[in-house]
Every structure is written in C-alpha cells, then in structure tokens.
Amino acid sequence: MITWEARPAHGLLETAPPKPLPLPRSTASIGGDLRTLYAAGALDLPQPGTGGLVGRWAALAAIGRIDLTLARLAEGHTDAVAILGEAGLTPVPGALYGVWAAKSGGTGAVLEDGRLGGTVRFCSGLSLLDRALVAAGDRLVDVDLTDPGVQRHPDTWQAVGMDASDSGDVVFDGILVSADTLIGPPDWYIGRxxxxxxxxxxxxxxxxxxxxxxxxxxxxxxxxxxxxxxxxxxxxxxxxxxxxxxxxxxxxxxxxxxxxxxxxxxxxxxxxxxxxxxxxxxxxxxxxxxxxxxxxxxxxxxxxxxxxxxxxxxxxxxxxxxxxxxxxxxxxx
The missing domain is CATH 1.20.140.10 (Butyryl-CoA Dehydrogenase, subunit A, domain 3)
Incomplete structure (x- = not known):
C-alpha cells in the first residue's frame, strides 16, 4: 500500500525503491490497483495553490516509480479533482476522473447546440473511469462516462509501452450538455x-x-x-x-x-x-x-x-x- 504520511526530508524521491506491482499486469489489474489507492485515500493529494506542491509531486513521482500506467491514471484523476476545486466545485463522491483534452491530427471534442460531439484520442482509463473532464473548443465539460453517447475504441491504442493504461479513442455522439456540467467560463481551462x-x-x-x-x-x-x-x-x-x-x-x-x-x-x-x-x-x-x-x-x-x-x-x-x-x-x- 502506498501512503504519503512520511515524505523524503530532502527531495522528491524516496531513498529505497518501492515494492513493484506483481506481474503480469493488465488493464483490469491496474484498474484494481487504482481503486485500492483511491479507497485508501492515497489519491487525496495537497491541492495546487495551497503550498503543498512538494508533497503532491513527491506522491505522483512515487506512483510513477511503481508503474507508469497506474501513475498515468492516478495523475489524471488528481488533476481533474484539482481543476474542479479551482472552479469551486466538488467531485462526485466515489468517482474516478480523467482529463481528456487531446487535439491530435485534426480530432477533438466539439460543443454545438448544447451537445458534445467529436473524437478525442489518447483517452486513458476509457473503460475504468467513471467521469472525465473533456475539453471541447474553449469549454470544459464534466462527462458521466455511463452516458450511452460515449463510444469507446480501445483497439486504436496499439502501443507496447503503456499498454495497460486503458487508452484509446473516444467518440462523443451528441451528449446533452447542461449548464451544471460546464466547468468555468470560455477559455478558462488553459488560462487558469x-x-x-x-x-x-x-x-x-x-x-x-x-x-x-x-x-x-x-x-x-x-x-x-x-x-x-x-x-x-x-x-x-x-x-x-x-x-x-x-x-x-x-x-x-x-x-x-x-x-x-x-x-x-x-x-x-x-x-x-x-x-x-x-x-x-x-x-x-x-x-x-x-x-x-x-x-x-x-x-x-x-x-x-x-x-x-x-x-x-x-x-x-x-x-x-x-x-x-x-x-x-x-x-x-
């Protein structure tokens, strides 16, 4: 179990290497490890802007040292929680979050007439997460990933590296966006x-x-x-x-x-x-x-x-x- 009660006195890295995850790993095993960290409170990190960045970054480095696919999902969740906090909002209790904002090769989410559409690549945790903050044009949308308009394509992720990160393309098919799921004003996400x-x-x-x-x-x-x-x-x-x-x-x-x-x-x-x-x-x-x-x-x-x-x-x-x-x-x- 990873805990952050005792951080390195000088530096971000512990002196001794952590215990590695058992092999073989899989998307399912990484998802289970992520849920374990969440349930234990190990993802409750100091919020940016509060003077606790050393502890926050030390925790993220510690998870990365254990396994980068686990750290990719943990970092995404903690980033989403920080974004919501910066907007004065509270995460849905018990929900694991991601931040999906890639705009690669002309793809990206779009928001038109109050509905979310488009394709976002490199979405990690597409089958494991509960919610995602999705960048659509100049807006950020909090999306419930149980919505039937969320179409997952894990087969698009063919990498050997980060193979268990549960990544791939996600197509958003006309998801209704309400005012309470919009996070911040236009251009807030990258300007904050x-x-x-x-x-x-x-x-x-x-x-x-x-x-x-x-x-x-x-x-x-x-x-x-x-x-x-x-x-x-x-x-x-x-x-x-x-x-x-x-x-x-x-x-x-x-x-x-x-x-x-x-x-x-x-x-x-x-x-x-x-x-x-x-x-x-x-x-x-x-x-x-x-x-x-x-x-x-x-x-x-x-x-x-x-x-x-x-x-x-x-x-x-x-x-x-x-x-x-x-x-x-x-x-x-």
Whole structure:
C-alpha cells in the first residue's frame, strides 16, 4: 500500500525503491490497483495553490516509480479533482476522473447546440473511469462516462509501452450538455493558474518513471555482482540526470505558485525533466546490454512505458515555444 504520511526530508524521491506491482499486469489489474489507492485515500493529494506542491509531486513521482500506467491514471484523476476545486466545485463522491483534452491530427471534442460531439484520442482509463473532464473548443465539460453517447475504441491504442493504461479513442455522439456540467467560463481551462501547476505534476510522474528504470539498472548490476568502468560511467551519468531533474522539480515546486509567469517555470521544468528522461533511456540499455531487455519483462516494460509516456512533451515544438518565451522576456538566463 502506498501512503504519503512520511515524505523524503530532502527531495522528491524516496531513498529505497518501492515494492513493484506483481506481474503480469493488465488493464483490469491496474484498474484494481487504482481503486485500492483511491479507497485508501492515497489519491487525496495537497491541492495546487495551497503550498503543498512538494508533497503532491513527491506522491505522483512515487506512483510513477511503481508503474507508469497506474501513475498515468492516478495523475489524471488528481488533476481533474484539482481543476474542479479551482472552479469551486466538488467531485462526485466515489468517482474516478480523467482529463481528456487531446487535439491530435485534426480530432477533438466539439460543443454545438448544447451537445458534445467529436473524437478525442489518447483517452486513458476509457473503460475504468467513471467521469472525465473533456475539453471541447474553449469549454470544459464534466462527462458521466455511463452516458450511452460515449463510444469507446480501445483497439486504436496499439502501443507496447503503456499498454495497460486503458487508452484509446473516444467518440462523443451528441451528449446533452447542461449548464451544471460546464466547468468555468470560455477559455478558462488553459488560462487558469493551475494549468501550469498540473503540467509540472506530469513531469513529476516522468521523474518517477525514470527512477524506476534506474532501480532496474542498479538491481541488474547487483545481481550480476560486477560492473566495469564503462557500466559505472553510464550509471554515474544516469544518477546525475535523475538528481538534476529532481532538483529542478523541487525548485519549481517552491517557486511556481508565486511566479509572475508560472507557465514559463513549468515549461522550463518539463523540458529539463524530459531531457533527463532521454538520458536515462539512452544510458540504461547501453549499460545492461541485451540480456535484461530480452529476459526481464519488468525492466523492458519500464523502458517501453517511459519512452511512450514522456512524449507528452512535444519535443522541439515545446522547446521552440520555451525559446520564444525566453526571447520575448528579454532575459539572458
């Protein structure tokens, strides 16, 4: 069981790796683990804007270190609860939430004549969740996923990484939207202060996933009982990348709520953590060689999961946007 009563004194990551989930995992088993966390209160995290971001992000990193598919769903639920709280609303008791806002390849939800339509890709938890906050144009809609107008297409998710995240396309077929299911005014969702804070929370999950890969590398070296200088160099590089990302997240957690431009802080943080994750993904298989990639399902799955999940960062597009922020701000650092 995951509990957050005792967080690390200095940092976001615990010193010792957590107990992993049993294998094989499945959508059903991840759903059961998510319900267990929810029932135990382990998803009741400090709300953004209350000064508790270190504890919030430490919890998200801890779940990511255990399993990234579980963390993907946990982060989505906690983000939805934070969004509702920022709007002055209360979640439906007992409901697990997601946030479905992707606009990929010309798809996306639309709101016309009081009805929700369109296709949203990359909807995680499409069969496991009870409700979802769906971005439709400039509005955010709280959708009851038992509505017959919610059409799920899990077969569209073909990834090996994040395979148990219960993801896929969702088609909304003329769902009636009432005033009490609209969250905030037009353009509120991406314009609110909490949008940047939520982006930092995703980076915390990436950090946890990277730490899980690092745990696997250390376990491999200890099991083999030997490490040559080349392997030690890779291990040192991974350690430096992981601690650099953790330090960046800690700095962001302590400053972003008071920052004049919180999205600049979040963008910088996400870019730095993404860079560290790519370092981990590069060094880990070069250190271990082929054996654990072919013979250790947990290690291979961690690498595959992390490679898919970190692509929530849009690579050069996000870096270009960050560069534009820096140039427009007239700052040299």
């Amino acid at each position: 202060p909490g949008f940047a804070l939520g982006g930092g929370g995703v980076a915390a999950v990436w950090l946890g996933g990277a730490a899980g890969v690092f745990d696997g590398v250390v376990a491999y070296l200890r099991e083999t009982g030997r490490a040559d200088d080349h392997q030690l160099a890779h291990l040192g590089a991974m350690h430096a990348a992981l601690r650099s990302a953790e330090t960046l997240l800690l700095h962001a957690a302590g400053t972003i709520e008071q920052a004049a431009d919180p999205w600049h802080v979040a963008s910088t943080c996400r870019a730095g953590v993404e860079h560290a994750v790519r370092e981990i993904l590069d060094h880990a298989p070069r250190l271990t060689g082929a054996s654990p990639l072919g013979r250790d399902r947990r290690f291979a799955q961690r690498l595959a999961d992390l490679g898919v999940y970190v692509r929530q960062h849009h690579a050069e597009r996000d870096l270009a946007a960050l560069g534009r922020q820096v140039l427009d701000a007239g700052e040299s650092v």
